[in-house]
Amino acid sequence: MKYELFRSHRRSILIQIAPTGAVVVKAPTLLPKFLIDQFVESKKEWIEKKVAVTQKFPLKIKHAIEDGDIYYYLGNPYVVTIDLGRQITLDKGKLHYPKHLLFRGKVELTNWYVKEAKRIITERVNFYANAMNTAYKNITYSDTSSKWGSCAPNNALQFNWRLVMAPILVLDYVVVHELSHTKEKNHGPKFWKIVAAYKPAYKQYIKWLKTNSNKLQIV
Ligand SMILES: [Zn+2]
Structure with missing residues (x-):
């Protein structure tokens, strides 16, 4: 199986499927290549399934922001309009992108999404923690596209900032899911049962995340 190998000071092997369908493998610096090959081979079925999904929803890879690009915010599509504004704003189906920030391309847009995610997810976590009569340690944000959230044994929560692109009902489901782990690991x-008490239609949101993750990307 063909893959791109990145070695670093990590402890375990991580396989990621890029939105292009490329297989990316991150491995510890000194781990022999044949062991990595073996590991990748053992995950073949999972990899092929993931790659098939990306091929079903092909994405253009580019780093520039262009008029007419579409990005999702809370489940709704916004069309990029480059103008002379000071900052990124959303209005009536348009994502106004300032011309003076064009040179920063996707970096600026990503920063904006992360800021929005922190604002909205923090608010939703506090709302549901209160409703569910539970508490958490803190919230951090991740950048892996394969995982939406997690709850550590000490109830530290982590969320993928890309969730801010999903419909609020889906985002709320992930929040409720992780907060439910503060009660049941x-x-x-x-x-x-706890999840269902707050999100009766949770199966629908799980399905949405499985089939729409291509919408939650900035490529
Ligand atoms: Zn879980």
Whole structure:
């Protein structure tokens, strides 16, 4: 199986599928190549499934922002309009992108999404923590496209900032899911009962995340 290998001071092997369908493998600096090959081979089925999804929804790879590009925010598409504004703003289906920030391309847009994600997700977590009568340690944000959230044993929460591109109902589901882990660490029937108490249609949101993750990318 063909893959791009990146070695670093990490402890384990991580396989990621780029939106282009490229297989990216991150591995510890000194781990022998044949062990990496073996590991990748053992995950073949999973990899092929993921690659098939990206091929179903091909994405153009580019780093420049252009008029007419479409980005999602809380589940709605916004069409990029480059203008002379000071900052990125959303208005009536348009994402106004300042001309003076064009040289920063996707970096500026990503920063903006991360800022929005922090604002909205923090607010939703606090709302649901209160409603569910539970508490969490803190919130951090991740940048992996394969995982939407997590709850550590000490109840530290982590969310993928890309969730801010998903409909609020889906975002709320991930928030409720992780907060439910402050009460139940596993994914047993008791856990899903807690989730269902606050998000009765949770199965629908899980399905949405599975089939729409291509919408939650800035490529
Ligand atoms: Zn979980």
